Amino acid sequence: MRISARADYAVRAALQLAAASDAGPLKAEAIADAQEIPHKFLESILNDMRRGGVVLSQRGVNGGYRLAAPAESISIADVIRAVDGPLVSVQGVRPPELSYKGPAASLLPLWIALRANVRQILDGVSLADVVSGRLPADVVALAEAPAAWTNP
Secondary structure, three states: OOOOHHHHHHHHHHHHHHHOHHHOOEOHHHHHHHHOOOHHHHHHHHHHHHHOOOEEEEOOOOOEEEEOOOHHHOEHHHHHHHHHOOOOOEOOEOHHHOOOOHHHOOHHHHHHHHHHHHHHHHHOOEHHHHHHOOOOHHHHHHHHOHHHHOOO
């Protein structure tokens, strides 16, 4: 699975908003500077996040962006879906829409299992979890496995 720059930037921007939730709306420039994200690219990402219901925008001198819901109720998956669509696809197609024949027939359940595991992890981690540094125990266990940190 590959996390796009767009998804990475979106998650980082959402985390910046979650960390500053008590400070009121943040301007795109402030988020871009804090996370070292190209400003123009971030504007496009924030627009997708707004359309996806992850952030709200406010115009004016005191305007900017803020999360559309508490950080505890927004998962990392919610953010990624808002900017990139489905978490797992095969050649741009969702796994349930695929069919294979012959020796490749067993690929479909493999792709479905992969999607289920990606969903389990990304839907199970909220912005608040990441901001607080308290990831779910199952995620921590996966990250602590020595093989997780090595290139195959």
